[in-house]
Amino acid sequence: MTEAPDLHLRWSDSKDASGYVNDLAGSAEQVAADANEPADTLALAVTAAIASEGLGKALGHEWAIYTPQDAAVVASAINATLQGSVENLRLLEQAVRHIAARGDVSIPAPSVSGEDTLADALDRLTGAADEIQAHLKLLRPAIRTLDASPCTYQAPQDVHATVMAVAALLGDQAKTITNLEDCRADQGDADDPCGCVLEISAPGERYFFDYSDGGWSLLRHGAAVTDAEGNMSWTGSSRLDVKDAIVHPHQLVEQIGRIMDVDASRA
Numbered sequence: 001m002t003e004a005p006d007l008h009l010r011w012s013d014s015k016d017a018s019g020y021v022n023d024l025a026g027s028a029e030q031v032a033a034d035a036n037e038p039a040d041t042l043a044l045a046v047t048a049a050i051a052s053e054g055l056g057k058a059l060g061h062e063w064a065i066y067t068p069q070d071a072a073v074v075a076s077a078i079n080a081t082l083q084g085s086v087e088n089l090r091l092l093e094q095a096v097r098h099i100a101a102r103g104d105v106s107i108p109a110p111s112v113s114g115e116d117t118l119a120d121a122l123d124r125l126t127g128a129a130d131e132i133q134a135h136l137k138l139l140r141p142a143i144r145t146l147d148a149s150p151c152t153y154q155a156p157q158d159v160h161a162t163v164m165a166v167a168a169l170l171g172d173q174a175k176t177i178t179n180l181e182d183c184r185a186d187q188g189d190a191d192d193p194c195g196c197v198l199e200i201s202a203p204g205e206r207y208f209f210d211y212s213d214g215g216w217s218l219l220r221h222g223a224a225v226t227d228a229e230g231n232m233s234w235t236g237s238s239r240l241d242v243k244d245a246i247v248h249p250h251q252l253v254e255q256i257g258r259i260m261d262v263d264a265s266r267a
Helices: 008-017 019-033 038-059 068-101 118-136 139-148 159-173 249-266
Strands: 174-176 198-202 205-212 215-220
Touching: 019 038, 038 068, 068 118, 068 139, 118 139, 159 174, 159 198, 159 205, 159 249, 198 249, 205 249, 215 249
Parallel strands: none
Antiparallel strands: 174 198, 198 205, 205 215
C-alpha cells in the first residue's frame, strides 16, 4: 500500500509564503528551542491545547478549506499532532519518573484497592499513548486519498483576477468603473492591489467593491459624505471579513450578498 504523502514540505512552503503562519508558530518554536524549565513546558502544553481548539473553530466555518488538498494538509498536520501526542505522553511519563529519581515524589506499587496511585496514572499515560498509536494508521489512507482527489476550483492568480472573477459571478449586477490607466493588473506581486473598482447594483442602492490597504472592502454609495468638490468619503468600517488577498470568488460574492441583504432589511 502506498504511504500517505509526506506533506512536511508543503507545511514549510506555507510558512515561507505566509507571515501569518510564522506569526502563529514562531513564538512557540522559539520557546521550544530553549525550553528547559516548567514554565516553558506548561506554556507549550497550553499553547498546543489552544491551537487545537482554535483549529476546531476554524474548521467549523463553511469556507474553512477550498480544496481536498487543503484537507490533506490539515489531516496530515492533525496526524502529526496525534503522533506528537503519543510521544509526549510517553515523555511525560518519563518526566514524572525524573521527579521520583530526584527524590521529590515516591511512586508506590500499582493499586489493588481500586483507587489509582501515581504508578497507575503513569500506566494510564503510556496506555493512552499506545491506544492513540494503534489508531493512527487509519488516517494515512485518508490523507493519501484527499491529496490525490481532483478538484475543479482553480485559485485566482492575483488580486486583479479575483476582482474580475467576482465581476463575472455577479454578471450584469457589476461593472468595472476604473480607468484603464489606473488599473495596475500584472504589476507588482500577486497580493498587491490592482486599483480596479467594481460598482455593484442593488435595488435602490449602489456599492463599490475593491481590494486596497491590505483588505477587501464594500462601500455603500448612500453612506458616502460628499464634499464641495464632489469627493466622496466614508466613515466606519467597510472591510469584509475575508482577510486573504487571493480568496475564493464565491466566498466574496456570498459575503457581499449578505451585507446587501442586511442593508436592504434596514432600509
